Amino acid sequence: MGISSPPHLEKRVLAGRARNEDAVVLHFPPGKAIVQSVDILTPIVNDAFSFGRIAAANALSDIYAMGGEPWCAMNIACFPQEMAADDPQQILPQILRGGQSALLEAGAVLAGGHTVQDEELKYGLAVTGVIDPDHMAVNNGLKAGQRLLLTKGLGTGILATAVKARWEYHEESEQILTEVCSRLNKVGGSVIRELRLPAATDITGFGLGGHALEMAQASGVCIALNTQELPLLPHALDYARDGLIPSGSHLNRNYWSCSTLVEAGVDEALESIVFDTQTSGGLLLAVPPELLDEARSLLQQGGDMACEVGEVLPPREDGKALLLR
Amino acid sequence: MSQTIDTCGLSCPQPVLLFLTAVKENPDDSYTVLVDNDASRENVSRAARNRGFSVEAIDQDQGVTRLEISKA
Numbered sequence: 001m002g003i004s005s006p007p008h009l010e011k012r013v014l015a016g017r018a019r020n021e022d023a024v025v026l027h028f029p030p031g032k033a034i035v036q037s038v039d040i041l042t043p044i045v046n047d048a049f050s051f052g053r054i055a056a057a058n059a060l061s062d063i064y065a066m067g068g069e070p071w072c073a074m075n076i077a078c079f080p081q082e083m084a085a086d087d088p089q090q091i092l093p094q095i096l097r098g099g100q101s102a103l104l105e106a107g108a109v110l111a112g113g114h115t116v117q118d119e120e121l122k123y124g125l126a127v128t129g130v131i132d133p134d135h136m137a138v139n140n141g142l143k144a145g146q147r148l149l150l151t152k153g154l155g156t157g158i159l160a161t162a163v164k165a166r167w168e169y170h171e172e173s174e175q176i177l178t179e180v181c182s183r184l185n186k187v188g189g190s191v192i193r194e195l196r197l198p199a200a201t202d203i204t205g206f207g208l209g210g211h212a213l214e215m216a217q218a219s220g221v222c223i224a225l226n227t228q229e230l231p232l233l234p235h236a237l238d239y240a241r242d243g244l245i246p247s248g249s250h251l252n253r254n255y256w257s258c259s260t261l262v263e264a265g266v267d268e269a270l271e272s273i274v275f276d277t278q279t280s281g282g283l284l285l286a287v288p289p290e291l292l293d294e295a296r297s298l299l300q301q302g303g304d305m306a307c308e309v310g311e312v313l314p315p316r317e318d319g320k321a322l323l324l325r
Numbered sequence: 326m327s328q329t330i331d332t333c334g335l336s337c338p339q340p341v342l343l344f345l346t347a348v349k350e351n352p353d354d355s356y357t358v359l360v361d362n363d364a365s366r367e368n369v370s371r372a373a374r375n376r377g378f379s380v381e382a383i384d385q386d387q388g389v390t391r392l393e394i395s396k397a
Contacts (some may be wrong), residue, residue, distance in 0.1 A: 243338070247364045
């Protein structure tokens with residue numbers, strides 16, 4: 001599609017698509033480890049550029065969640081045959097330009113890509129980052145006493161359901177989705193590195209509850225989430241009370257129910273939001289108490305939300321690893 | 326007035342949207358909603374209670390639940 005990166009990024013490429021090579025060869029900084037992830041989405045908003053940007057932000061997020069910095073990426077795109085043959089609205093190039101805008105902001109070079117015909121439009125990226133092997137934020141790094149900061153509001157799955165259904169306030173909800181999901185987790189990633197935070201994850205398909213449980217179980221602890229403190233996207237609570245819950249979010253809640261203890265009095269709609277499947281959600285950062293103020297301050301200086309949503313507790317005798325209170 | 330909405334075979338959020346659309350047009354009607362999965366049953370029941378209806382769930386054959394929804 002003729003998309004290239006600026007020279008300071010392009011110089012990482014030693015041999016590649018400029019000469020139609022079979023594969024791309026990239027320079028890699030010495031002493032670092034590589035961190036890799038791939039993620040691909042179907043559209044959650046109607047604007048092609050925004051969808052591309054969101055898909056790229058979503059794919060880059062995994063790298064930030066480990067404490068890495070994106071270095072290079074490969075596009076993966078699936079387009080319906082009719083769109084590949086005739087695309088007067090320039091949907092394909094717009095999606096790729098949206099993805100490229102996120103890569104530029106991330107400081108990663110687009111190294112290549114692959115396109116296939118498919119019945120349904122999909123776009124995503126395989127991203128490679130660099131990481132200090134001695135300072136990774138890992139799922140088994142939780143310890144009792146750590147506090148949990150969340151960097152984006154919750155409810156993107158619910159809002160996307162309302163947008164698809166063209167339900168009340170769908171236009172406003174689409175704007176909110178675009179704004180929130182397009183935002184990179186770059187600031188959160190830099191806070192992980194700067195403060196050498198021991199554990200973090202990004203909130204995506206399993207929802208806050210599912211991803212918190214993955215960390216808690218890997219660390220052998222229990223995570224307590226304060227449901228009244230959760231940052232909610234506008235309209236998310238009203239939509240949840242009206243039952244606009246995507247089936248994936250129901251599946252999440254059912255799947256994790258054996259490991260979850262819900263205290264009496266917790267709002268049923270908030271419980272749904274805890275397990276709402278998120279696209280390009282925020283980072284959940286485990287922060288030792290003595291670093292809490294600094295972490296919050298760094299996040300806010302960078303324009304991120306820094307909402308304390310819970311804490312890490314010792315393991316429970318009943319084996320429950322997530323407590324909603 | 327009473328309406329029946331058969332949502333069997335539909336996946337979320339279609340069932341709750343059909344119900345909510347009907348309620349918007351006729352907010353005082355009673356509704357019988359047929360659902361065939363837990364997610365739809367929960368979504369429709371929650372929407373109904375949120376709009377001031379009472380809900381009675383009656384299990385039918387072949388995984389279908391009949392939701393009897395009327396103004397509380």
